[in-house]
Amino acid sequence: MSSFLEISRLHKTFPTPKGPLTVVKDFDLKIRKGEFIALIGHSGCGKSTVLSMIAGLSDVTLGGIILAGKEVTNAGPDRGVVFQSPCLLPWFTAFENVMLGVNQVYYTASKEERRQIAEYYLSVVGLADAMHKRPGELSQGMRQRCGIARAFALSPKMLLLDEPFGMLDNLTKMELQDVLLDLWQRDQKTALIVTHDVDEALYLADRVVMMTDGPEATVGEIFEVPFARPRDRRALLEDPAFYEAREHLLHFLNHRSHERPARPEGEPPAPKVKPPATGLRRFMGALAAA
Amino acid sequence: MNATLRNLLVNTACLAVGVLLSLGFWSMLSATVAKELPTPAATWEVAKPYIVEPFAKRGEQDQGILRLVGYSLGLVAKGYLIALIVGTPIGFLLGLSKGFARVFDPIVQVLRPVSPLAWLPLGMVLFLSTGRQALENGALFTIAICAMWPTVLNTAVGVRAIPQDYLNVGRVLKLSRMKMLFKIMVPATLPYMFTGFRLSLGIAWLVIVAAEMLTGRTGVGSFLWNEYNNANYGNIIFSILTIGVIGFILDRLMSVAESRFKTA
Ligand SMILES: Nc1ncnc2c1ncn2[C@@H]1O[C@H](COP(=O)(O)OP(=O)(O)OP(=O)(O)O)[C@@H](O)[C@H]1O
Ligand SMILES: [Mg+2]
Numbered sequence: 189m190s191s192f193l194e195i196s197r198l199h200k201t202f203p204t205p206k207g208p209l210t211v212v213k214d215f216d217l218k219i220r221k222g223e224f225i226a227l228i229g230h231s232g233c234g235k236s237t238v239l240s241m242i243a244g245l246s247d248v249t250l251g252g253i254i255l256a257g258k259e260v261t262n263a264g265p266d267r268g269v270v271f272q273s274p275c276l277l278p279w280f281t282a283f284e285n286v287m288l289g290v291n292q293v294y295y296t297a298s299k300e301e302r303r304q305i306a307e308y309y310l311s312v313v314g315l316a317d318a319m320h321k322r323p324g325e326l327s328q329g330m331r332q333r334c335g336i337a338r339a340f341a342l343s344p345k346m347l348l349l350d351e352p353f354g355m356l357d358n359l360t361k362m363e364l365q366d367v368l369l370d371l372w373q374r375d376q377k378t379a380l381i382v383t384h385d386v387d388e389a390l391y392l393a394d395r396v397v398m399m400t401d402g403p404e405a406t407v408g409e410i411f412e413v414p415f416a417r418p419r420d421r422r423a424l425l426e427d428p429a430f431y432e433a434r435e436h437l438l439h440f441l442n443h444r445s446h447e448r449p450a451r452p453e454g455e456p457p458a459p460k461v462k463p464p465a466t467g468l469r470r471f472m473g474a475l476a477a478a
Numbered sequence: 479m480n481a482t483l484r485n486l487l488v489n490t491a492c493l494a495v496g497v498l499l500s501l502g503f504w505s506m507l508s509a510t511v512a513k514e515l516p517t518p519a520a521t522w523e524v525a526k527p528y529i530v531e532p533f534a535k536r537g538e539q540d541q542g543i544l545r546l547v548g549y550s551l552g553l554v555a556k557g558y559l560i561a562l563i564v565g566t567p568i569g570f571l572l573g574l575s576k577g578f579a580r581v582f583d584p585i586v587q588v589l590r591p592v593s594p595l596a597w598l599p600l601g602m603v604l605f606l607s608t609g610r611q612a613l614e615n616g617a618l619f620t621i622a623i624c625a626m627w628p629t630v631l632n633t634a635v636g637v638r639a640i641p642q643d644y645l646n647v648g649r650v651l652k653l654s655r656m657k658m659l660f661k662i663m664v665p666a667t668l669p670y671m672f673t674g675f676r677l678s679l680g681i682a683w684l685v686i687v688a689a690e691m692l693t694g695r696t697g698v699g700s701f702l703w704n705e706y707n708n709a710n711y712g713n714i715i716f717s718i719l720t721i722g723v724i725g726f727i728l729d730r731l732m733s734v735a736e737s738r739f740k741t742a
Contacts, residue, residue, distance in 0.1 A: 245646050263649040275643035279665040288661060292651045342651075 191218035192256060192378050193242070193346065199250035200237050211237050213404040215251070217397060224372060224379045226389035228437065229399030229408075230445055235382040236272070238399075239350050242380065243269045256345055265293050268339030270349040274331040276323040282334040283319040286310060289342045309337040313367050329360040336364065340371050347372070347379040354384065362421070365392060373418070386437045390430065391419060398440045400448055408449060409440055516712040524712035538696060539704050543716075547724055550686050550697035553614075557621025558682040562675060565626035569633025569674070570663075579634070590627045594620050594685040598692050617689040624685045628677035636670025637663065668739045676732035683725045698724075 198215040201208045212234045219225055227235050240246040242253055244263035253260040255267070263269075276285045286306040294302050310319045313333040323331050332352060339347060349368075353361040369392060372379050383389050389396045393413055400408040414429060424430045501518050508515040516524070525543075527534075532544035571578045572586070601616030601623075608615050644666055648658045690699030698717055705713035 243650065245649060263646070264652050265650065267650070269646075269650050271643060271646070273643070275641070275647060277644060277647065277662065277665070279668075288647075288653075289651045292653065 192221035192223070193217075193219040193380075194254045195238075195242070195251070196254075197251040198238065198241065198248060198253065200234065200241060200246070201249045210249075210404050211402050212406070214406050217407060219378060219380065221378055222376055223395065224393045225381070226393035226396045227380060227382045227399065228384070228386065228389050228396060228441070229405065230401050230441065231384070233399050233402040233445075234405040235399060236350055239269075239348050239380065239382050242346075243267050243348050245269075265289060265342045266345045268342045268344035268347045270332075270335050270339045270347070270352045272350045272352070272354060274323075274335035276331055276334055276338075278323050281320045281322050282310060282315055282326065282330075282337075283307070285323070285334060286319075286338045286341050289338055293342050305341055306337075309341040310334070312340075312371060313337045313364075329356050329364070332356060332360075333364065333367070336368065336371075340375065343375070345378065347377050349379065349381040351382055351384060353388070361388075368392070369418075386434055386441075389437065390415070390433055391421065391424065396437060398437065398445070401445050404448070406448060408445060408447065411436060514711065516715065521712035521715050524710050525716035528713075528716070539701060541696070541701075543698075543720055546696070546698045546701050547720065549695075550690065550699060551724070553617060553689070553695065553697065554621060554679075554682045554686050557618045557685075558625055558679055560618065560622035561625040561678055561682065562629055564622065565629035565674070565678070566633055566671065568626075569630040569671075570637055570667075572630065572634035573637025573667075586627065586630060589623075590631075592624075594624045594688045595692070597623055598689060602693075613693040613695060617693050617695060620689050621682050621685045625678040625682035628681065629671070629674035632670045632674030632677070633667060636667035636674075639670065640666040669736070672732070672736040672739050676729065676736055679728055679732055680725065683721070683728055687721060 195215060195217040198212060199210060200212040201210045203209075215238060217225075227238065229235050237246065241248050242255075242260065244260050244267065248260075276282070277288070280288065283306055286309060287302065290302045290306045294305060297305070307316075307319065310316060313336050315330060315333055315337065318326060318330055323334070326334065332355075336352065339349075352368075353364055356364065365388065368379075371377070381389075381392060390413055396411040396413060398408045398411065399405050411433070413433065415424060415427070504515075505517055508517045528541075528543040528546075532542040534542040535545060568582075572582060573579075597620040598616055601619035602612050603616075604619060605612045605615035640663060644662050645658075648662045653661065686697065687699035687702065689695070690697045691703040694700055698720055702714055702717035702721075705711075705717070
């Protein structure tokens with residue numbers, strides 16, 4: 189099966205006061221349609237950097253990202269992003285936050301239809317009763333739910349989640365993991381989740397991508413998660429294979445994450461990709477520079 | 479409940495102490511070093527007709543104090559509105575575009591410290607062609623240009639401080655420029671803008687006295703100047719107190735508006 193997202197020889201170099209710092213180097217990954225991928229690695233290795241390049245929020249230094257046959261050059265609603273902190277717009281209610289995206293994506297639909305889409309996703313994540321509150325009046329968990337509803341309501345080709353449950357208590361976290369799995373299965377999405385949590389990665393993902401330590405981080409190893417779906421959390425905790433898998437991931441993080449795998453000799457150099465400067469991008473560029 | 483009541487009593491008592499001490503110092507001054515300075519009682523006597531009939535109109539300058547304040551507020555309101563309408567977009571451009579900021583920031587910094595007394599003649603020259611309206615237009619120009627700067631600078635700072643996360647939301651959704659501006663940038667900048675608006679209003683009110691003194695337009699400022707020329711010194715003090723109280727009230731009102739947007 190051909191891949192849905194193809195990342196090839198991805199590089200990211202940041203200019204720093206001490207000269208250019210190559211955070212990510214030769215990062216390769218192919219993701220099939222409908223796959224759920226977890227990306228794990230030590231703090232600061234460059235997981236968010238990779239994710240935001242896929243989201244199109246950060247420029248690719250070198251290499252390429254192809255999503256559904258098209259080069260990723262900019263952000264767009266075909267990739268729903270759930271940010272590490274939910275970053276809802278505080279001047280809008282939960283409903284309005286979701287509507288902002290819905291209005292963009294379903295601009296041909298009637299107002300009533302758009303309202304229904306937003307309400308549907310808000311109730312799926314359990315915010316039916318709180319959707320007309322502002323983020324300031326919502327708990328951390330509720331905000332995170334709203335962030336998930338916002339991403340799903342865009343009906344994106346791909347979901348990108350950056351440690352979406354990192355700041356939540358265990359109960360809420362488990363509940364939202366199930367909400368996420370539920371939505372992912374129902375809508376047949378492709379998903380990439382960045383996480384610190386090995387258990388979370390094994391519960392959610394089809395494959396776990398382990399990143400080596402930065403700088404010049406890359407894919408260290410890819411682990412195929414052997415558990416059938418739908419997964420049962422309880423059964424998983426009683427399965428010795430789960431503990432073996434867990435041990436495997438932890439062993440990588442603790443002992444092998446500093447080893448860079450050797451690249452095969454004689455590969456062509458990474459292609460240079462320069463995203464075109466569109467109007468909005470220039471507008472934003474000026475803003476960032478100011 | 480009890481605590482708030484006690485707080486109120488304490489605050490009132492403190493205020494009374496402050497007022498009494500000031501009145502005492504004032505009486506002492508007029509009794510000793512400044513013999514020409516009217517005492518508080520004498521001031522009350524001359525100011526009384528303007529206070530007891532606050533909306534009276536006995537002549538062009540001889541009007542109740544609130545009527546005079548009304549004239550001044552009318553002029554300030556117009557000048558202030560111009561300041562906001564011109565200043566906010568300039569602030570946005572300064573905040574958004576590094577190039578624009580490079581070109582215009584030095585100019586802003588040079589024009590900002592110029593006194594209203596310096597702008598007024600220029601304003602009148604600018605509007606000479608408007609004939610009898612030149613005085614009023616010049617005054618408006620002065621109020622607007624002096625009051626504009628806090629709005630310009632605070633808006634620019636606010637725009638630069640918009641969290642990247644909010645902008646990323648807009649980028650992910652591919653919002654149009656207009657939506658980006660009005661759904662994300664303006665709401666995110668509002669708290670800063672309101673700080674600017676409040677400071678600008680303070681300056682607009684500060685400028686009114688100078689503008690009215692020089693142009694002779696009716697209002698508290700020209701009343702103060704006329705009463706000086708008429709040697710009714712008590713009314714100078716009365717005007718100062720009026721200007722201070724009105725300025726204080728305006729600032730309070732703006733703080734209320736400002737705090738509403740802070741929590742948003
Ligand atoms: N704008 C930037 N300029 C310079 N260096 C940066 C920039 N953004 C990130 N980095 C560096 O890139 C590295 C990777 O950052 P990144 O945020 O991707 O890590 P991460 O794997 O997501 O970490 P965490 O798990 O803690 O979120 C870090 O060492 C960071 O210091
Ligand atoms: Mg991160």
